[in-house]
Amino acid sequence: MNLIDALNWRYATKRMTGAKVPDETIHRILDAARLSASSMGFQPYTILVISNEDVKKKLHPASFNQPQVIESSHLLVFCAWADYGEKEVDEYMANIAKTRNMDVALLDGFKQAVMGAVNGKSPEEKFNWAARQAYIALGTTLAAAALEQVDANGMEGFNPAQVDEALGLKEKNLRSLAYVAIGYRSAEDQLQFAAKVRREKDKLFHFLN
Numbered sequence: 413m414n415l416i417d418a419l420n421w422r423y424a425t426k427r428m429t430g431a432k433v434p435d436e437t438i439h440r441i442l443d444a445a446r447l448s449a450s451s452m453g454f455q456p457y458t459i460l461v462i463s464n465e466d467v468k469k470k471l472h473p474a475s476f477n478q479p480q481v482i483e484s485s486h487l488l489v490f491c492a493w494a495d496y497g498e499k500e501v502d503e504y505m506a507n508i509a510k511t512r513n514m515d516v517a518l519l520d521g522f523k524q525a526v527m528g529a530v531n532g533k534s535p536e537e538k539f540n541w542a543a544r545q546a547y548i549a550l551g552t553t554l555a556a557a558a559l560e561q562v563d564a565n566g567m568e569g570f571n572p573a574q575v576d577e578a579l580g581l582k583e584k585n586l587r588s589l590a591y592v593a594i595g596y597r598s599a600e601d602q603l604q605f606a607a608k609v610r611r612e613k614d615k616l617f618h619f620l621n
């Protein structure tokens with residue numbers, strides 16, 4: 413299936429069957445999230461992959477009782493790093509050096525560039541920057557699931573403070589941003605039959621030829 417067909421096939425699945433998505437399929441979707449682009453390649457976010465039914469049940473009331481939370485196979489919680497600085501930048505440099513088999517000292521200039529981007533931001537700006545990167549991965553995840561013919565729903569409909577509390581995210585230096593519920597559509601979900609609504613192409617795009 414090509415990407416456009418997959419994007420037409422997918423929809424924000426409100427009711428799922430609860431059936432489990434095979435591990436290898438989930439991991440291909442997670443690989444796509446991992447391969448997402450991010451500013452400077454820094455990836456200042458973490459994605460929780462929840463398949464434990466008790467944990468999903470705990471999040472249900474904090475998520476306005478939306479059924480996808482408990483009817484999904486896996487619930488991904490996209491989290492921004494609450495704070496980050498030189499330690500995280502050094503870890504990133506070490507990863508580049510290891511992956512590309514090079515001396516980390518050769519990355520000094522790049523490290524200064526990343527530190528410049530990080531240090532120049534207030535805590536709230538850092539959070540917003542991290543969140544923007546995480547949402548790119550969220551979009552990639554939705555597309556990847558569609559290509560796998562697995563249903564998914566991006567979700568912001570939850571109380572972040574309650575979710576952070578339920579998952580102990582503060583202690584992990586994380587703040588919840590959005591979910592992607594992954595699973596299989598229920599035959600009862602009428603939305604799967606509704607035509608897709610999108611802004612007209614000439615309104616969404618302004619072509620400057």
Ligand SMILES: Cc1cc2nc3c(=O)[nH]c(=O)nc-3n(C[C@H](O)[C@H](O)[C@H](O)COP(=O)(O)O)c2cc1C
Pocket residue numbers: 422423424425426478565566567568569570590608609
């Ligand atoms: C970041 C984000 C948050 C969303 N939050 C919710 C949500 O909490 N509950 C829900 O049922 N759908 C949610 N949606 C789904 C959108 O409503 C849906 O993607 C949009 O209406 C377009 O429909 P389609 O995805 O079926 O084409 C969310 C989508 C995104 C991308």
